[in-house]
Amino acid sequence: MTTPKSAESPTGAPTLRVPVWVIIAIACTAQFVLVMNTTIVNVALPGIHEEFGLSVDGQQWVINGYLVTFGGFLLLASRAGDLFGQKRVFLTGLVIFTLAGLAGGLAQNSEWLLVARFVQGLGAAAMTPATISLIITSPMAAHHRTRALALWSAAASIGGAAGLVLGGVLTSALGWRYVLLINVPIGIVLFVVASISLLPAAAVSNWRRLDVPGAVTATLGVVALVYGLSAASSKGWGSANVIAALLAAVVLLTAFVVIETRTAAPLVPLSIFRHRPLTIANILFAGLGVTLTAVVYFLSLYEEQVLGYSAVRTGLSLVPMTVMTAIGAIASQRLVARFGPRLLLIVGSVVSAGGLAWLSRIPVHSDYAIYVLGPTLVAGAGMSLMFVPIVAAATIGIDHQHAGLASGLxxxxRQVGGAIGLALLVTVAATTATHTGLSAADGIVHGYRTVFVIIAAVSLVLTLVAALLPATPKSVPAQANPEQTNPQQSDPEQADPDRVAN
Incomplete structure (x- = not known):
């Protein structure tokens, strides 16, 4: 799977300068690092709290700051890659991501750290679309591309598990700062290799076709909403700060809708939501984002703050769930082709709800095998069955021009849903813990139990949502053609949203 080094093919089209495995390695390494950074800070939260005195509300922003800008600017970054070239946008995002990791690792106060995480999410958003585009657009045989996409998916799964373990090892051995500083050497090496290896793509530099106002209002609206929900636990729902934040969220998100209906090149043509399967798929992935983010977040705190686990032990204890999630996601590719998305989504959400209900029984003095390992394996198995069916449901019946947009949405x-859900659940856990009259440890556990009950209920609601999907033929492909699910392949300006199948 190599390509001779040359500037042009015999037909005059640009080809790779390096063996194609180098391009695949760049894409997979970048994807690994991006996913790793969604989990690596979880087990470091107690150390951050100890140094900066970060409140419960503040701790969740270390996670959410990354998720909000990551998700909020993802579609804008995809569009920017179309207009200015994937290499340029990827390298720019990599520089932002790496410098933000350095800034976060050197942070002298909590505000500095949180700003760094917001900026790091912006860099991640710029890098993400290119990781899949590099594989799709590189000249290689079809079976090599399929293998490369499988490696890319595996890199994402391994990144989540590695983040938990590496975060624990780095925090225990060197301190929490190194969970962010680790991105610096990786980023430097990746930048040098990518700069040499990647070919510049043709670009149409036209800022008027880039919906910056839409991306900014949407992202700031979500930030205001997350802040309002998370601040309610400490300031109260009637406080001026909370009310102002929630009102700002309403105004900004309303402005986003207005912008999308009036701009010539909308980030999200709203008429695409007339396609019912796509709308349902977005609801399902938002709910799944809530579940995944909250389980890792609250279990990490539970094990370190209540059970007294070390950071390394906490990271290792959560690896079985991530491995189960990866294995199930691979298996579901065949299952969804045989049974269709709807059945798999219903079964997956029911199984997930069962595992989460079991998890809600966690005691102050836990038996890991019974109260953590068992339920997380069950919940992980259920959630793993949902990833591929959601993407399949989102793209089935969508015309070619909208498939990339559907996948990006x-x-x-998933990212934005996880951020909003975590903010609300942190408030629920804190409020419940302080109004029970129990001891500190018992109150914390009671709050976490309540959270897991709510997440289990969310999974059951997802079952009902999944049932609204139309029945699809069993021959539906397990995974949409990557060339049709790449956000870069969609051009809202050239496509007619009204052509979307209903």
């Missing part, structure tokens, strides 16, 4: 829903 569900990925955005």
């Amino acid at each position: 569900v990925n955005m829903s």
Whole structure:
């Protein structure tokens, strides 16, 4: 799977300068690092709290700051890659991501750290679309491309598990700062290799076709909403700050809708939501984002703050769930082709709800095998069955010009849904813990139990949502053609949203 080094093919079209495995390695490494950074800071939260005195509300922003800008600017970054070239946008995002990791690792106060995480999410958003585009657009045989996409998917799964383990090892051995500083050497090496290896793509530099106002109002609206929900636990729902934040969220998100209906090149043509399966898929992925983010977040705190686990032990204890999620996601590719998305989504959400209900029984003095390992394996198995069916449901019946947009939307829903859900659940856990009259440890556990009950209920609601999907033929492909699910392949300006199948 190599390509001779040359500037042009015999037909005059540009080809790779390096063996194609180098391009695949760049794409997979970048994807690994981006996913790793969604989990690596979880087990470092107690150390951050100890140094900066970060409140419960503040701790969740270390996670959410990354998720909000990651999800909020994902579609804008995809569009920017179309207009200015994937290499340029990827390298720019990589520089932002790496410098933000350095800034976060050197942070002298909590505000500095949180700003760094917001900026790091922006860099991640710029890098993400190019990781899949590099594989899709590189000249290689079809079976090599399929293998490369499988490696890319595996890199994402391994990144989540590696983040938990590496975060624990770095925090225990060197301190929490190194969970962010680790991105610096990786980023430098990746930048040098990518700069040499990637070919500049043709670009149409036309800022008027880039919906910056839409992306900014949407992202700031979500930030205001997350802040309002998370601040309610400490300031109260009637406080001026909370009310102002929630009102700002309404105004900004309304402005986003207005912008999308009036701009010539909308980030999200709203008429695409007339396609019912796509709308349902976005709801499902938002709910799944809530579940995944909250389980890792609250279990990490539970094990370190209540059970007294070390950071390394906490990271290792959550690896089985991530491995189960990866294995199930691979298996579901065949299952969805045989049974269709709807059945798999219903079964997956029911199984997930069962595992989460079991998890809600966690005691103050836990038996890991019974109260953590068992339920997380069950919940992970259920959630793993949902990833591929959601993407399939989002793209089935969508015309070719909208397939990339549909895929980008569900990925955005996962990130943003996780941020909003975590903010609300942190408030629920804190409020419940302080109004029980129990001891500190018992109150914390009671709050976490309540959270897991709510997440289990969310999974059951997802079952009902999944049932609204139309029945699809069993021959539906397990995974949409990557060339049709790449956000870069969609051009809202050239496509007619009204052509979307209903």
